[in-house]
Amino acid sequence: MNLEKSRNAGYKKCAALLSLLVGLDSVEEEKIYRCFQNMGVDNFFLYLESLELDLSHEAYEKLKSLKAVIEIFGEERGQA
Amino acid sequence: MKKNMQHTESFLKGLTTLTGLPYKKVRQYAKENNPFNILEHPHIMEPNEKQLEKIGLLNEFIASYNLLKIYESEKKITLNSSTVSGQYFLALLGGMKDKERFMVAFLDNGNNLIETKTMSEGSVGQAVVYPREVLKYAIACDCKAIILAHNHPGGCTNSSPEDRALTQRFVDIFHPLEIKVLDHIVVGGTRYSSMAENGEIPLQCQSKANYEVIALGENVVEESQDSSQYTLSF
Numbered sequence: 686m687n688l689e690k691s692r693n694a695g696y697k698k699c700a701a702l703l704s705l706l707v708g709l710d711s712v713e714e715e716k717i718y719r720c721f722q723n724m725g726v727d728n729f730f731l732y733l734e735s736l737e738l739d740l741s742h743e744a745y746e747k748l749k750s751l752k753a754v755i756e757i758f759g760e761e762r763g764q765a
Numbered sequence: 766m767k768k769n770m771q772h773t774e775s776f777l778k779g780l781t782t783l784t785g786l787p788y789k790k791v792r793q794y795a796k797e798n799n800p801f802n803i804l805e806h807p808h809i810m811e812p813n814e815k816q817l818e819k820i821g822l823l824n825e826f827i828a829s830y831n832l833l834k835i836y837e838s839e840k841k842i843t844l845n846s847s848t849v850s851g852q853y854f855l856a857l858l859g860g861m862k863d864k865e866r867f868m869v870a871f872l873d874n875g876n877n878l879i880e881t882k883t884m885s886e887g888s889v890g891q892a893v894v895y896p897r898e899v900l901k902y903a904i905a906c907d908c909k910a911i912i913l914a915h916n917h918p919g920g921c922t923n924s925s926p927e928d929r930a931l932t933q934r935f936v937d938i939f940h941p942l943e944i945k946v947l948d949h950i951v952v953g954g955t956r957y958s959s960m961a962e963n964g965e966i967p968l969q970c971q972s973k974a975n976y977e978v979i980a981l982g983e984n985v986v987e988e989s990q991d992s993s994q995y996t997l998s999f
Contacts, residue, residue: 688836692837695856699826699830702825702860706823726830726837727833727834750780750783751779751783753779755826757775
């Protein structure tokens with residue numbers, strides 16, 4: 686598995702997990718997967734507020750919650 | 766201090782929004798304990814099935830996200846401790862319940878990752894490993910060490926007698942070629958164990974190299990320890 690393939694497989698997995706966690710449909714999951722591919726997961730969460738994802742209010746709030754959790758958990762574990 | 770309190774508050778709110786755990790309960794727990802324990806040891810919150818599933822998903826997401834951040838930084842991935850290796854394979858194998866996958870990380874002499882390959886994948890009880898195939902890749906990429914990893918779909922992270930026998934077979938094959946078998950990571954659900962950390966990696970050959978196909982199997986053994994507390998450097 687080279688780096689590019691690994692990264693893509695990771696994006697796919699992350700989008701699928703996000704979909705289950707936040708409650709997205711398959712179209713929304715695909716949209717987020719494309720975002721990951723285009724800008725990376727780090728930038729996705731960094732610029733989350735300015736992205737036009739056209740998600741439900743509830744899903745959007747959950748994404749913001751996820752951003753808070755991974756930021757704080759990462760800081761605590763020295764990974765942010 | 767104030768920043769810490771705000772952080773804890775944001776973390777707890779995020780956690781309850783995502784998992785459905787009652788805010789009051791997690792707040793109460795966090796007053797006297799480290800709130801991150803909730804992710805690492807979810808049972809302390811006595812979650813229902815749905816909440817437990819969400820915590821599992823969140824853990825899996827965090828593991829995958831952390832791995833992707835490394836990929837995105839385009840730094841070399843160095844698997845130089847059982848903790849790093851465990852986290853790495855947890856991101857690749859975590860949460861896999863419907864199939865078994867056997868992977869091998871091929872490393873250079875600085876334990877930098879050359880390549881990771883899925884060497885076998887199959888439905889539960891059907892996956893087999895071909896040592897000859899692993900050897901072929903190891904020679905092709907001129908690796909100096911390998912780390913084995915596979916998942917237990919049942920969620921148990923203890924190594925089974927079959928896992929230990931498989932590891933010995935790989936040592937018998939690779940040790941004479943001066944390729945080290947550094948570790949064997951067993952992933953179950955959202956946790957992992959390291960055979961190196963548990964002192965279960967054979968240090969020398971036991972018999973002649975045997976290239977016959979190996980069946981992957983998960984024998985459920987009573988779990989007795991949480992390996993994630995201890996770091997063993999290679």
